[in-house]
Amino acid sequence: MSKLPNVATSIFTIMSKMATEHNAINLSQGFPNFPVDERLTQIVSKLAFEDVHQYTPMAGYPPLLNKITSLIKTSYARNIIPETELLVTAGATQAIFTTLLALLKPDDEVIILDPSYDCYEAPILLSQAKPIRVPLNDDYTPNWNTIANSFSEKTKMIITNNPHNPTGKILTESDLITLENLLEQHPNVVLLSDEVYEYITFEQKHISTHTRKKILDRCITVSSFGKSFHVTGWKIGYLVAPDYLMKEIKKVHQFLVFSVNSICQVAVSEYLDLVNINEISTFYQEKRDFFRSLLKNSRFQLMPCEGTYFQVVSYAGISDENDVDFCKRLITDYGVAAIPISNFYADGKDLKLIRFCFAKDNQTLEEAARRLSRV
Known part of the structure; x- marks a missing residue:
């Protein structure tokens, strides 16, 4: 008997498979197609011949833990204790899965804001807890009245994603204050803040939960x-949590993966000494602006993109098809793969919006835009 009877093949898998079958340009899945920084690949090449191939300590390679601690201090002026508040994970998905499995009990409720990434719900269900899917407004701002009314005595957690996938929106100062006030009214609720695109923001920087002193004692940041x-294929991430929550998270982590890829941890640790992490947003803003300029004369309507490497567009002026069928036709008739936004909603809400990934080289973006301009 299935523990996840309603979980089907991921839309990302479906669209990527169709893209391969039809030799389409794949702007569906969120992975870059340009080379990794040569400084990083040179580090990996060097490390292949060094003694870095055995288990690291369960919580992470100690020099990397120290580098992350410094990164958080530099980025957010927050001091953390790496021994008790920091954990290196096999990607953000494992961090989220481990956190949910560790902290949820049967019948707990977890508030998820739709449209939402698809890795949140499964571990909630596997924990025999209940996901409460609350839609954002149609402009993808939070409806705090609806969110507040979704809290109950069973609410254990709320999950936020900032910057937001798939929409590219970021939470405002007002949003964070409202969230803090809401949590103050519900002292037993913890916050899971998914901030995997934290260094990919544009005109307005995202406000990290690392900077919100009122809720640091009940927040897990991923x-x-x-x-x-x-380097999405490396599957390397980290989470920060207060000691009392981290103790529970580490209990699950040690039996789920024990420790994370050793050579990747050492490589990232050394790379952090070389890279200016603030250059990442500039790099992707150029990608965003380039892709938007290529599409400005198309029939697609460009939605705001404040962060992430995803561009949402409306095709409402082009077709009345549902977004899944439209995306499939984009592949078969025009040779470009996108992701339908309805798949990020519990109820399949269809606003005639689709998502493109612009983390591609300029040649790929130019050819994709050329094809899309024919639609």
Whole structure:
């Protein structure tokens, strides 16, 4: 008997498979197609011949823990204790899965803001807890009245994603204050803040939960080196949590993966001495602006993109098809793969919006835009 009877093949898998079958340009899945920084690959090449191939300590390679501690201090002026508040994970998905499995009990409720990434719900269900899917407004701002009314005596956690996938929106100062006030009214609720795109923001920087002193004692913040350093296949991330929550998270982590890929941890640790992490947002803003300029004369309507490497567009002026069928036709008739936004909603809400990934080289973006301009 299935523990996840309603979980089907991921839309990302479906669209990528169709893209391969039809030799389409794949702007569906969120992975870069350009080379990794040569400084990083040179570090990996060097490390292949060094003694870095055995288990690291369960919580992470100690020099990397110290580097992350310094990174958080530099980025957010927050001091953390690496021995008790920091954990290196096998990607952000494992960090989220481990956290939910560790902290949820049967019948607990977890508030998820839709449209939401698909890795949140499964571990909630596997914990025999209940996901409470609350839609954002149609402009993807939070409806705090609806969110507040979704809290109950069973609410254990609320999950936020900032910057937000798939929409590219970021939470405002007003949003964070409202969230803090809401948590103050519900002292037993913890916050899981998914901030994997934290270093990919544009005109307005995202406000990290690392900076919110009122809720640090009940917040788990998740980050991703895979996203920040264009090495998604490495599956390396980290989470920060207060000691009393981290103790429970580590109990699950040690039996789920025990420790994370050793050579990747050492490589990232050394790379952090070389890279200016603030250059990442500039790099992706150029990508965003380039892709938007290529599409400005198309029939697609460009939605705001404040962060992440995703561009949402409306096709409402082009077709009345549902977004899944439209995306499939984009592949078969025009040779470009995108992701339908309805798949990020519990109820399949269809606003005629689709998502493109612009973390691609300029040649790929130019050819994709050329094809999309024919639609």
